[in-house]
Amino acid sequence: MRFTLSFAVLCVSGVTLAATFNNPTRATPIARGNTGLNPPRSVLVEYLNERSAAAPRTAKLTNAELLRRGLPPHAPARRRLNARPATRSALPGVTACGYIRATYSQNGTSIGYLSSQLNEFGEVAFVQADQSGAQKFDLTYYPDSPNAPVNLKMRNPVAAESYLGGVVGYDTATDDIGYGSTDYSVLAPTGLTMAHSPPVYGPNAFNDATGNDNKIESAIWRYNAIYNTLGVQWINTDGSEPTTHIAYVIEEPMFVLSGDVNAFYENYGLGASVYFTFVHA
Numbered sequence: 408m409r410f411t412l413s414f415a416v417l418c419v420s421g422v423t424l425a426a427t428f429n430n431p432t433r434a435t436p437i438a439r440g441n442t443g444l445n446p447p448r449s450v451l452v453e454y455l456n457e458r459s460a461a462a463p464r465t466a467k468l469t470n471a472e473l474l475r476r477g478l479p480p481h482a483p484a485r486r487r488l489n490a491r492p493a494t495r496s497a498l499p500g501v502t503a504c505g506y507i508r509a510t511y512s513q514n515g516t517s518i519g520y521l522s523s524q525l526n527e528f529g530e531v532a533f534v535q536a537d538q539s540g541a542q543k544f545d546l547t548y549y550p551d552s553p554n555a556p557v558n559l560k561m562r563n564p565v566a567a568e569s570y571l572g573g574v575v576g577y578d579t580a581t582d583d584i585g586y587g588s589t590d591y592s593v594l595a596p597t598g599l600t601m602a603h604s605p606p607v608y609g610p611n612a613f614n615d616a617t618g619n620d621n622k623i624e625s626a627i628w629r630y631n632a633i634y635n636t637l638g639v640q641w642i643n644t645d646g647s648e649p650t651t652h653i654a655y656v657i658e659e660p661m662f663v664l665s666g667d668v669n670a671f672y673e674n675y676g677l678g679a680s681v682y683f684t685f686v687h688a
């Protein structure tokens with residue numbers, strides 16, 4: 408048991424939020440980073456080359472000048488996200504700082520703490536055994552409201568964006584997840600979005616790394632201060648709240664949000680259910 412100045416919390420592990428996932432025999436192993444869940448590396452290299460070549464030349468040109476030169480106009484300025492606190496509880500929020508531990512739902516085996524390192528697609532991907540050097544998160548929550556949407560802010564951001572959010576996945580047909588669907592979102596640093604917001608365009612590290620402008624949500628977390636569990640809730644485009652699971656794709660590596668980890672596994676041959684625990688620093 409761990410006491411802090413204002414509250415006491417029980418450090419309980421082994422509480423399975425996500426449905427137990429019966430992982431059958433692995434399909435044919437796929438080379439790391441070549442799973443189809445992210446852009447192919449050749450496309451990524453091409454994008455990075457184009458970006459570095461194009462940036463200095465076109466940075467100061469107006470759209471009219473670009474069009475005269477037969478170049479595409481600048482992307483429209485991003486609408487400022489109307490960010491405000493994730494929840495408006497009557498009681499004041501409590502702020503805590505801690506690490507996030509990932510554990511396999513199937514067998515309660517801890518995988519480790521989320522590291523600061525992103526994969527080459529700008530996604531939160533790596534775990535490490537020690538807290539030392541792992542990413543620290545600030546969490547403002549409402550002890551009486553375990554279902555209130557909350558944000559997780561990185562203490563040591565490794566991208567331009569500092570929230571641990573969800574970004575619509577590369578290989579998805581829609582911006583939604585759900586039972587029977589193989590669509591997914593990925594965990595990555597994002598900007599701040601409103602509580603209960605459906606996916607919206609906003610800054611995110613996946614876009615920064617790949618040029619894929621996919622929609623985001625940041626207030627996807629639900630913190631249970633009794634069990635220290637971090638539940639997750641994706642909001643679909645129609646505002647509905649599909650049961651949301653986190654799966655770890657160790658082959659990539661990456662974390663995905665899925666409405667149906669079995670359907671995801673059947674499609675990709677990858678992914679195992681995990682749950683997240685907030686470990687107070």
Ligand SMILES: *[C@@H]1O[C@H](CO)[C@@H](O)[C@H](O)[C@H]1NC(C)=O
Pocket residue numbers: 430511513514515516679
């Ligand atoms: C726990 O489950 C995961 C996911 O299925 C698997 O990869 C891992 O090897 C299992 N660990 C143990 C100790 O059984």
